[in-house]
Amino acid sequence: MTANTDIDSPLVLAIDLGGTNTPFGIVNESGEIVARGSIPTTGHASVEAWADELHRAVTETTLAAHLTHRLCAIGVGAPCANCNTGCIEAATDLPWSSPIPLEALLKERFDLPVAITNDANAAAAGEMIYGAARGIRNFIMLTLGTGVGGGVVCDGHLLSGSRGFAGELGHIVVRPHSDRRCGCGRTGCLQTFCSAKGVVTTALDMLDSDPRDSELRRVPRQEITARLVSEAAQREDALARDVYRFTGEILGEACAGFAAFTDPEAIVLFGGVARAGSLITTPMRAAFEKHALHLYRDRVGILTSQLDGADTAILGASAIAWQLRDK
C-alpha cells in the first residue's frame, strides 16, 4: 500500500462488530481513518434491522464527506466469523441466533465485495500492521472486551486453522470447577474471568465475601462496570485493586500455557479491560513468570495496544478489505 490522498483514490469500509457496539471507519490505503461512525449492536428487532441501520449510518457518513463513490470493498471483524463461509457461526456474545449470513447481508445492502474475519484476528492484523506488534513475528493478541478473543501470529503468519477458528483463546477453560457459566454453555472459560463482565463478576464476588470498605459499596450493584472498578483502583481503592490483581493473575497463568503453543515474543492486550494498564499487567507478569515453563520465563513481553481500541479492530478489518480488493 502506498499513501494516496487523491480525492478519487479508493477507500474501504471497515466494520468492528462487537457485542455492544458496531463502530465503523472509512479507511484509505495509508491506514488513515478518514471518516467514522458507530451504531449499537443490541436493541434491533433482528440482524436484518441491524444491517439496515448500519447501511443508513454508513451512507449518511459517506454522503456527508463525499466519499460514497470511492468505496471499493468491505472488511468486517466479528466474533466467530468464518472467513470460508461468510457466516458468523455459533457466536455467544451477539444478540442474534447463529449462523448469521453476515457477508450476504452486507453485500445485498452495499453492493460491494465483503470479507469477514474473527474480530480478534482482525485486531491482531491491525496491531501487526499499525500497532504495538509492528515487526514482531510471534505474538498472541488478546482482546479483553465484552468477551475475550484471541489472535495468534506465529512465524509471521496470522493463524487461521481448518475453518478459520484458530485463536478462540477466550474459551480456554482456566477454572474447570468454577461456577462461572460462559455463554458457550461451559464453565470456567478465560472470558468469564478476564472480560469486562468477568471483572464485574469478580468485583461483586469480592464485595460479598470481603469485609473491607470500598468506594464500590456506594454504587448500586447493577451499575458497577469494569471501568468503574479500574477508576476506583486508580484512586487506590484496595478492594478494587484486588479485583484487577485477581484478573491479571488468571490472565498470566493462562498465558503461561499459551506460550508453550507458539513460543511468542510478546502478548499484546487490547480492549476495555486492558486500559487498566499496569493494574492488570503487573500481576499478569508475575503470574506468567510463576507458572511458565522455564523455556519461556523472562522471554515474553507483555504489551498493551498502542492504538485506540476501536481503531485497531477497524484497521485490521480494513487490512482484510484491501486484500479482497487486491485479489
Add this chain to the structure above:
Amino acid sequence: MTANTDIDSPLVLAIDLGGTNTPFGIVNESGEIVARGSIPTTGHASVEAWADELHRAVTETTLAAHLTHRLCAIGVGAPCANCNTGCIEAATDLPWSSPIPLEALLKERFDLPVAITNDANAAAAGEMIYGAARGIRNFIMLTLGTGVGGGVVCDGHLLSGSRGFAGELGHIVVRPHSDRRCGCGRTGCLQTFCSAKGVVTTALDMLDSDPRDSELRRVPRQEITARLVSEAAQREDALARDVYRFTGEILGEACAGFAAFTDPEAIVLFGGVARAGSLITTPMRAAFEKHALHLYRDRVGILTSQLDGADTAILGASAIAWQLRDK
C-alpha cells in the same frame, strides 16, 4: 525429492535422540531407510561419550553397507532442540545438563552439515510427509513416549515460534493441584499423566487405591511398564483398562483446549503409549467431545500414526537434513 536408487545417490543420516534410546537411520531421497541402528541414550559418562558411541555405531552401519561416502547431511530430532543455536536447551528428559551443543558435537565427529529440531516437530514433519497426516494442513501431533512432545501444523506450516520452542504441549499444566512432579520442576504437566512414565504412575496409584484384583498385582512394582499395562488391558484386565481410560480422558480434555488454539482437522498420536490404540483413543474421543467448545465438536479426527514410531521421527529428521542439503 525424486526417487534415486543409484549406488552413488546421496543419503542423509537421521537421528532420533530420545530419553531412553537413540535410534538412527540412513535415508535416501525417496524416504526409504536403507540402513539403521540404535544406541542407548543413557549409561554414558558424558554427552561426548554418547556422541563418540553414536559415531562408532553409525560408522559400523555405513561401512558394512558401503554407504559412508554417500552421506551428505545429518538431521536430528531431539527434546528442547533450538534450531537457531544448534543446542539442546534445558532438556528435562535427557541424562546430561543443558545447554548441550549438539550440532557442534556431531559436526566435529562426522564432518558433515548438521540441522537439529525439536523431536516432536521432527515427528510432525515425518507424519506430514509420509504418514497419517499426508494432505492435512491443520493437525496437532502428540508424541507419547518417555515424555510427551507436541508438533503443531497450522495452515500447512509447522509452527516454530520465536526461538523454535513452539508446541511444547507436554508441559501444558492439566492438573495444577496434582502431586505429580514433572522433570521441569512444576506439577501436573500433561506429560506426568500421558507419557509412558505417567501411565506407570497411574497404574501404581490405582493398584494402591483400588481394591480390585489385577494381573498387574503379580508383577513386581518396579517392573510395571506402560506396555505391560496395555497388554493386560488387551487381555480385558479391568484395572489395566481403567489406567488407559484415565490416561485417554486427561488427553482428550487437554486436546479440547488445544483445538481452540489452531482449529485442527486432526490430532495425531504417536509413540509407545499411542500403540495402545483404542484403549486410549476411545476415552480420549469421549473426553474431547465433552470438553471442547461447540465450534470444535464432531470436527476433529483422532488418528494414530501409520508409521512405525521410530521411523516417523527418523523420517522427520531426514526431512530437515534434506532441507539443509538443498539450501
